[in-house]
Amino acid sequence: MSKRKFNVAVVGATGAVGEQIIGLLEKRDFPVEKLKFLSSARSAGTVLRFKGQEITVEEAGPDSFEGIDIALFSAGGDVSKALAPHAVRHGAVVIDNTNAFRMEETAPLVVPEVNEHMISKHQGIIANPNCSTIQMVAALKPLYDRFGISRIIVSTYQAVSGAGAKAIDEMLRQSKDVLEGREVTPDILPVGSLPVKYQIAFNAVPQIDKFQDNGYTLEEMKMVRETKKIFGDDSIQVTATCVRIPVVYGHSESVYVELKNDYELEEIRDLLSNAPGITLVDDPASQSYPLATDAAGKNDVFVGRLRRDLGNPRGLNLWIVSDNLLKGAAWNAVQIAEIIAAQE
Amino acid sequence: MSKRKFNVAVVGATGAVGEQIIGLLEKRDFPVEKLKFLSSARSAGTVLRFKGQEITVEEAGPDSFEGIDIALFSAGGDVSKALAPHAVRHGAVVIDNTNAFRMEETAPLVVPEVNEHMISKHQGIIANPNCSTIQMVAALKPLYDRFGISRIIVSTYQAVSGAGAKAIDEMLRQSKDVLEGREVTPDILPVGSLPVKYQIAFNAVPQIDKFQDNGYTLEEMKMVRETKKIFGDDSIQVTATCVRIPVVYGHSESVYVELKNDYELEEIRDLLSNAPGITLVDDPASQSYPLATDAAGKNDVFVGRLRRDLGNPRGLNLWIVSDNLLKGAAWNAVQIAEIIAAQE
The missing domain is CATH 3.40.50.720 (NAD(P)-binding Rossmann-like Domain)
Incomplete structure (x- = not known):
């Protein structure tokens, strides 16, 4: 510097x-x-x-x-x-x-x-870029460079901090209300500016940001469009389902990726182990995999649960976790x- | 009768x-x-x-x-x-x-x-069958009959009640501990009989049941094998990522399905509206979609967030929710x- x-x-x-x-x-x-x-x-x-x-x-x-x-x-x-x-x-x-x-x-x-x-x-x-896009493309970059990517199917598990400090307060308040047997009165989530509100405590809400004409939410379309723009590759097919869950910090993502070429799982492991900004946490024997509670407060993107699709030899599953307020x-x-x- | x-x-x-x-x-x-x-x-x-x-x-x-x-x-x-x-x-x-x-x-x-x-x-x-399989195949059956299914890529958002009454108690106790600033000491989840335990409150844990040699968990392999057996069709490719989240009752699933034939979204809507045991909840304009908190205590399988894959004309996204202790x-x-x- x-x-x-x-x-x-x-x-x-x-x-x-x-x-x-x-x-x-x-x-x-x-x-x-x-x-x-x-x-x-x-x-x-x-x-x-x-x-x-x-x-x-x-x-x-x-x-x-x-x-x-x-x-x-x-x-x-x-x-x-x-x-x-x-x-x-x-x-x-x-x-x-x-x-x-x-x-x-x-x-x-x-x-x-x-x-x-x-x-x-x-x-x-x-x-x-959008938080959910950043951690995904950072983790997929070494795979893209080595094998090419033809398509991505992602389902997210997103923390409430992505909707701001007030959404954190709301989720914690609702959790307390449920635990103490009080009625929950949703106020902010899923989208502050829209009329319908849902309980986020002890729930999974499949809406982040407003719906677009094609039935996808804006958050989902951000993942589609931003991924293509960041890679500079319009040929990557992306489809996303974005879900808010009762986590404070750290987005988790279940990512299915179809590579353009055959791969060995060991090679994927090596690539991710050596990639900048990525920490591989992937050892089933010791029950090691990335968790939102572990990623919170850290700058890296954590990747694990690497598995071959049992049907498609070019298909691969990954679990990608990062602090949405930091790397995100x-x-x-x-x-x-x-x-x-x-x-x- | x-x-x-x-x-x-x-x-x-x-x-x-x-x-x-x-x-x-x-x-x-x-x-x-x-x-x-x-x-x-x-x-x-x-x-x-x-x-x-x-x-x-x-x-x-x-x-x-x-x-x-x-x-x-x-x-x-x-x-x-x-x-x-x-x-x-x-x-x-x-x-x-x-x-x-x-x-x-x-x-x-x-x-x-x-x-x-x-x-x-x-x-x-x-x-x-396993809870996570039941609700998925019930919702996909009308699509299977009409269009055929070539593959399923599913990510689950599973409630703690699937791990029994003690897991519910643990999750609620942990939530209280976090809210009141106490240290969390995980005791049961993710798998009671395994040595490593993780906090489930305000977290997303990508392990349900034990790991198999192929890197998938038993829960994930249940979804793969049971789906083929129930449909009586070994040609369906299934890959699954099963995740426990802090919800008490109601499993949610983000399901991507590739049909064998072209489809119109309206036809899918009609099929699901008329299917036994299925309730279609799918209206973006009124922010209507299935939620675990709504499905809890009900026998039906709830389906919504129907969206065409924007790249693959035979690809379809669905959000499938049901009470894991009831239909599951x-x-x-x-x-x-x-x-x-x-x-x-």
């Missing part, structure tokens, strides 16, 4: 992902010159700590980005759409955690383990920032 | 499934002449109620079955292996909820909606008993 230091803005500093970004900038000793914490008017005035220093959160506006080199956005798609262009106008590189620019042609959609080379092609905005959001964004910093 | 009445024995009467069987025999007004509740020595002496009458649970032994017409077993595979032959020797028809005889050629493996005709072919023992165990067994009773 160069000796240069950077003026960094964190937009959505008081949110679940913002908090993780700030923690990572500190822990990774990111070369920060000046740090600016931005938020909505509601949270402005909050005082946050960074390396022992107190920083007051300011309200984000079009002129918040003067002198900023890198702006990390995670305050929702509307905020990104409204303010990211202003950050770019002031000369900042925007790393955006929302869905606002992911499918825009001018915005690279980056998972460093997969397509780091796209970072330098940005025109001001780099998009951070904050860590992937900070990784990109580190790469930008190293390139300057 | 004929006017004849039957002497019925329930083996494992004090267990989670036994309790449901007794409840169904009462609720369905099964033509009972004499009812016998059997259990291990540990639970013998327990007094249970049936239609206002008190019945004392007796210890099950080789001679417990004299005069019994129908014996419903759900006390574990070892008990079935030891005692079912004795029940048959005494002239009873055994309906066995365990894994003891499912793959034996002489034992029909029956889900009435799929292969009711096999019931009359029994040689004393009829096997009740007790209700399927009592259904078989009712058919036997009606045939006499």
